[in-house]
Amino acid sequence: MNRPIYLDYAATTPIDEAVLEKMLPFMSREGQFGNSGSSSHVYGWEAQEAVEEARSSVAELINADPSEIFWTSGATEADNLALKGIYSDSQTKKHLITSSLEHKAILDCCSYLERQGHQIDYVQPNKDGTVTTAEIADVIKEGLSSVVSVMHVNNELGNINPIEDIGSLCKEKGVLFHTDAAQSFGKLRIDVKEQCLDMISVSGHKIYGPKGVGFIFISKATQKQIMPQLHGGGQEMSIRPGTLATHQIVGLSEAAKLMSSSQLVELERLQTLKSLFLENVSNLPGFFQNSHSEAHFPGIFNFGFSGVDGETLLLAASRIAVSTGSACNSEKIEASHVLRGLGLTEDHAASSIRASFGRYTTAEDVKNASREICTVINRLIAE
Secondary structure, three states: OOOOEEOEOOOOOOOOHHHHHHHHHHOOOOOOOOOOOOOOOHHHHHHHHHHHHHHHHHHHHOOOOHHHEEEEOOHHHHHHHHHHHHHOOOOOOOEEEEEOOOOHHHHHHHHHHHHOOOEEEEEOOOOOOOOOHHHHHHHOOOOOEEEEEOOOEOOOOOEEOOHHHHHHHHHHHOOEEEEEOOOOEOOEOOOOOOOOOOEEEEEHHHOOOOOOOEEEEEOHHHHOOOOOOOOOOOOHHHOOOOOOOHHHHHHHHHHHHHHHHOHHHHHHHHHHHHHHHHHHHOOOOOEEEOOOOOOEOOOEEEEEEOOOOHHHHHHHOOOEEOEOOOHHHOOOOOOOHHHHHOOOOHHHHHOEEEEEOOOOOOHHHHHHHHHHHHHHHHHHHHO
16 A cells, blocks of 8 residues: 655654664563663663663763753653652742743643642743743743743744743743753754753654653753652652663664764755745645744744645645644644644634654655645645
């Protein structure tokens, strides 16, 4: 069966063959399958060595210390640990600042914290769909604000927020800064020291690594403020206890190294693919784009056609695999909270779809996908 052209890399990526090969020895009886917490024999030592090697490798990529990397099940857990970890069990009600365009993992955490009595300010993006430093500065409350959480790359739009500027502001004001870097880690430059980042969340399956693993960077100065959300055997300095999935951790580390080694070349290639796609579909009737034209990661592109429902377009364009927004929110019929947050009308938001390109997307894929969209749009308009 001919499978559709995959243009949904923002939802997930396939595991790179080199990553899979690196993982396999840590799952078989003949390999290093031991528990990294078993300190009394060689099986445990081998696993622990692999985990710590992976920790050092990942830390180096973001200019962090290995002791600041904690393994999680993914970015969602990391987001929960970052926010709930600061605010849980606090007798003093605190103030958190985020944006209205964040991933549901952040927004749902904030809703939970609001129910606990904490105050949340949801900054609205500017007309281009990015969060500015000035907007953050306007709502910081001296002596009350504890954390600012703003994502690096928006998962539905691809818009890039100025995290370095926001980080500098937070450092100046004495406020912790967390960013969800699920869509940017390995794709854009991240330096936790230069960008004044106190916490970042990362997921393996967005970078051609395995699902079910991620990590959170927590600066040494911030760790003493984190309240664990799980309690168990004391792994990961008790900040995130539980038996470590050595094969997944090794896979994430290998995937991250591969991303880093080709980051600039891949960024340029994705820009070429996006430009080709835009050139082929932008002249169609009713075309519009929601993604920022400049402050934008080219691997994610949000667009649509006025008067054409996005779901209808997806069903009709059966030769391509794209989405109407975040995979975490795809079961809901209502328009995306990200698009509504831009101030778009319900009809405009409902007409929008997201195409996302990745490592295995070719120019031929883009040409064929845009040709399919052209055919479908012309047919739907004619009807």
